[in-house]
Amino acid sequence: MSVARGSLYRTVQRTRNRGLTGLYLLVAALLVAYVSLFPGVLSLAGFSRFTQNWFPLALVTMAQALLMLNGGISLSIGPLVSLGAVIAATTMSGPLGVPGGIVLVAVTGLGVGAVFGTIVALFRLPAIIVTLAGSFIVGGVALLVLPKPGGMVPAWFSDALAGQYPTAFLLLLLVIVGWKVFMATPTGLGLYAAGDNPLGAFRSGVRVERVRIVAFALSGLLTVLAGLFVAAQTGSGDPVIGAPMTLNSIAGAVLGGVGFLGGRGTMRGALAGSLLLAAMINVMFFLGFPPVAQYVAQGLIIVAAVAVPELLSRRQRA
Amino acid sequence: MSAEPSMPLNEATVEARGVHRGFFGNPVLKGVDIALRPGRVHALLGENGAGKSTLINLLSGALLPHAGEVIVDGGSVSRFSPEAARRAGIAVVQQELSLVSELSIAENIGLGAYPRRFGLVDYGALAEGVEQVCRLVGIQENRGTPISALPLGRRQMVEIAKALFRRPRVLILDEPTSSLSAHEAGVLADLVLRLRDEGLAVLYISHRLNEVLALCSHVTVLKDGVVTADRSLAGVSPDELVRLMVGRDAEHLFPSWSPVAGKEIVRLEGFCAGSARDVSFHARRGEVVGVGGLVGQGQEDFLQGLYGAVAARAEAVSIAGSASLPKSVEAANALGIAYVPADRKRESLVLTHSIAINLALPSIGRLARGWSRSRHAEAELVSDLSARLAIKGDPARPVQALSGGNQQKVALAKWLPLKPAILLLNDPTRGVDLDTKREIYRMLRALAADGTLVVLMSSDTPELVHLCDRVYVFREGRVSGVLAHGTISEEAIVGAALGLPERKAA
Numbered sequence: 102m103s104v105a106r107g108s109l110y111r112t113v114q115r116t117r118n119r120g121l122t123g124l125y126l127l128v129a130a131l132l133v134a135y136v137s138l139f140p141g142v143l144s145l146a147g148f149s150r151f152t153q154n155w156f157p158l159a160l161v162t163m164a165q166a167l168l169m170l171n172g173g174i175s176l177s178i179g180p181l182v183s184l185g186a187v188i189a190a191t192t193m194s195g196p197l198g199v200p201g202g203i204v205l206v207a208v209t210g211l212g213v214g215a216v217f218g219t220i221v222a223l224f225r226l227p228a229i230i231v232t233l234a235g236s237f238i239v240g241g242v243a244l245l246v247l248p249k250p251g252g253m254v255p256a257w258f259s260d261a262l263a264g265q266y267p268t269a270f271l272l273l274l275l276v277i278v279g280w281k282v283f284m285a286t287p288t289g290l291g292l293y294a295a296g297d298n299p300l301g302a303f304r305s306g307v308r309v310e311r312v313r314i315v316a317f318a319l320s321g322l323l324t325v326l327a328g329l330f331v332a333a334q335t336g337s338g339d340p341v342i343g344a345p346m347t348l349n350s351i352a353g354a355v356l357g358g359v360g361f362l363g364g365r366g367t368m369r370g371a372l373a374g375s376l377l378l379a380a381m382i383n384v385m386f387f388l389g390f391p392p393v394a395q396y397v398a399q400g401l402i403i404v405a406a407v408a409v410p411e412l413l414s415r416r417q418r419a
Numbered sequence: 420m421s422a423e424p425s426m427p428l429n430e431a432t433v434e435a436r437g438v439h440r441g442f443f444g445n446p447v448l449k450g451v452d453i454a455l456r457p458g459r460v461h462a463l464l465g466e467n468g469a470g471k472s473t474l475i476n477l478l479s480g481a482l483l484p485h486a487g488e489v490i491v492d493g494g495s496v497s498r499f500s501p502e503a504a505r506r507a508g509i510a511v512v513q514q515e516l517s518l519v520s521e522l523s524i525a526e527n528i529g530l531g532a533y534p535r536r537f538g539l540v541d542y543g544a545l546a547e548g549v550e551q552v553c554r555l556v557g558i559q560e561n562r563g564t565p566i567s568a569l570p571l572g573r574r575q576m577v578e579i580a581k582a583l584f585r586r587p588r589v590l591i592l593d594e595p596t597s598s599l600s601a602h603e604a605g606v607l608a609d610l611v612l613r614l615r616d617e618g619l620a621v622l623y624i625s626h627r628l629n630e631v632l633a634l635c636s637h638v639t640v641l642k643d644g645v646v647t648a649d650r651s652l653a654g655v656s657p658d659e660l661v662r663l664m665v666g667r668d669a670e671h672l673f674p675s676w677s678p679v680a681g682k683e684i685v686r687l688e689g690f691c692a693g694s695a696r697d698v699s700f701h702a703r704r705g706e707v708v709g710v711g712g713l714v715g716q717g718q719e720d721f722l723q724g725l726y727g728a729v730a731a732r733a734e735a736v737s738i739a740g741s742a743s744l745p746k747s748v749e750a751a752n753a754l755g756i757a758y759v760p761a762d763r764k765r766e767s768l769v770l771t772h773s774i775a776i777n778l779a780l781p782s783i784g785r786l787a788r789g790w791s792r793s794r795h796a797e798a799e800l801v802s803d804l805s806a807r808l809a810i811k812g813d814p815a816r817p818v819q820a821l822s823g824g825n826q827q828k829v830a831l832a833k834w835l836p837l838k839p840a841i842l843l844l845n846d847p848t849r850g851v852d853l854d855t856k857r858e859i860y861r862m863l864r865a866l867a868a869d870g871t872l873v874v875l876m877s878s879d880t881p882e883l884v885h886l887c888d889r890v891y892v893f894r895e896g897r898v899s900g901v902l903a904h905g906t907i908s909e910e911a912i913v914g915a916a917l918g919l920p921e922r923k924a925a
Contacts, residue, residue, distance in 0.1 A: 109546035112563030113523045119565070285539045287531075294519040294530055301517025304481070305581070306505055306531030364521055 117367050131380045149267040155379035156269035160327035161346045162353030164320040166371035171316040172296035172363025173228035178350045180240035182343025185328020190252025190338025206329045214321020218314035243340040252338035262333040297364025353378050429456045432620045438487035447473045449644040455620040462631045463624045465641035479511045480504035508588035520567035525549040528581045552580040557606045570715035571598045591622040600713030601913045628657045673885040674861045681705035689734030692724025696896040707867050709887035710876040712916040717896035718876045722843045726758040727751040755840035767830040768818050775801045775814040782836045804832045824855030841872045880909045
């Protein structure tokens, strides 16, 4: 069967949905349940609020999935979110203003990511160790910048990002388009290749080290932008606000079917995973679960979500 | 060097002159010359460890020689690299595939050489280029299919298409047919000859001598890091070729044996496991029963179903004295069934651990006294097995330091102390050198003579012909032919594998 010119891209995109049907259905079911429990989410303000709660989680999940697809992982997502938040909160109301703050936050994320990536790629150290060490350093720097919660994000900027309009959702669409474009570049495909089969990718002419550094830099950028958004949401900076984000980002990616060994999974899956997680957290919050029960339930759901498709596929094979 | 008859020598596209290369002070190549010329298929033969892989790596820029030089188009290159080799038009199909499982066939073929438009991959141009090479190698699957959905043989063909996508002038094929079915190997053979006629220089490495004789016109033989022959293949017989490789008169590759009819140990009717469907199978102790056919026709599921590794059911069962199929690997082991997987590196050996541990692993529990391991009994077992199988070297070395053939011997040997009643083998000689093959064949027949039932699944047709009492040929999950002793021939096996009506062998 031959593929007519132009349709190859569509076929490839379609096949990337393989194995995600169950997840999509689950997310759809949860969203339906959510809407029937809280019909308010269908209003503009309700939709905006919901997507604002999802947005930072979506960004860090993408940041994590990006690295996991490349065969890495980051344990410094949380501290880097905090660093992004405190930089935003300390610079935006100062002489740099909002644009200067955004640039500084973005440069910090890219820079920190690139440094991690360079250490991992050139010194061939395990990403988990480098980012574990990095999490202490980045967390410490965040505390140096802003020792206790404070700083300020201009109110107009908070309103624009996290007010009653679904700016967050539009930004997310923008990020997704950006990812689509990135995945249509040789470097984007090289990200998968270097994650799944580094030696084969190297022999094929993929610049494995460069791809890895780019992955870490982009991941750092997405992470600090999540921090910037959180600062805008709360109107101030908090040097430890990102703490739960490290594990949540891994949870979202894993829920979305991204594998730990590199090259397995898709970004659309990771996004669906983060949506599932965000909706779950919201539902439990509004149903008045105590925080401890929330964590336990969250853990159980993650295990179930990973185990059920695996067991189903095993039954199919038998 | 004997001259090529009546053919002027074209200038070599790539050439190695007097190259030396060693690893950790251990010389592997000691002054090797080889010249790949356009329009010629050049065979590189040698046993495992002779230095073939190292030589390929030198010719493709993955390694640099310690002495001597690599010459491209008549000019010496000082800093050769994979990048420079690619620019010079040298493409290598390695034994270890360079494919990415989640990317599509097309994205894999283009990897590292994507056509671009505005910095993005130009999927339209990619589809066109991929279409051409896919036609050449006979890939019919949709180009958007992810690699993970393809069986191993098809992946190998994609790998070859990937090499051709770069329009190479030199194509190096390292054991390209080891995972191919007979049909795919035929497609590849036609392709190689066509590329030769188009003026490519092809270097062909294979342990299958009939392929080498059919395709190649020139041969370089490596033995222990030096060239022992560099000559035309015209008029060379397989026996001579074997002699060139092993450097002495080759005894027959296969041991002589006579059928021993033992007690029936397996009888299955309507057996289904994975893609194997409705298989009727019976076998006696003392037999070597072959399982053949194209790659991926359910043979592996058949073996794994017998081993309890894949869920299986059957209408009627009698296996090793049990009236039901083993439900698990443990149950199969308890019945005396052992399985040697094809992928020795992943499924059968603990690569970073020592030869000794790997050999002893299945026996540690049996040798233990109470809760404590018996080091003494283990050491005895290890030295006994090493001696019986001629596994050379210090058993304390990690298994990954061994050559492929010796690794396979370890993977096989570890089951012998359990004295399995049924030994299931999945392609035990894939990528194994001739000497080791001969040892493995002898061992299998010896095991059968001791009353073991050996079930040998193989993609190497000659070993089914010469080693087996009977051969079951699989096609699309079903048994398409059972060949009894005396009627087994390569033609009959390939015919049954392709679903041709039975015919008398020519």
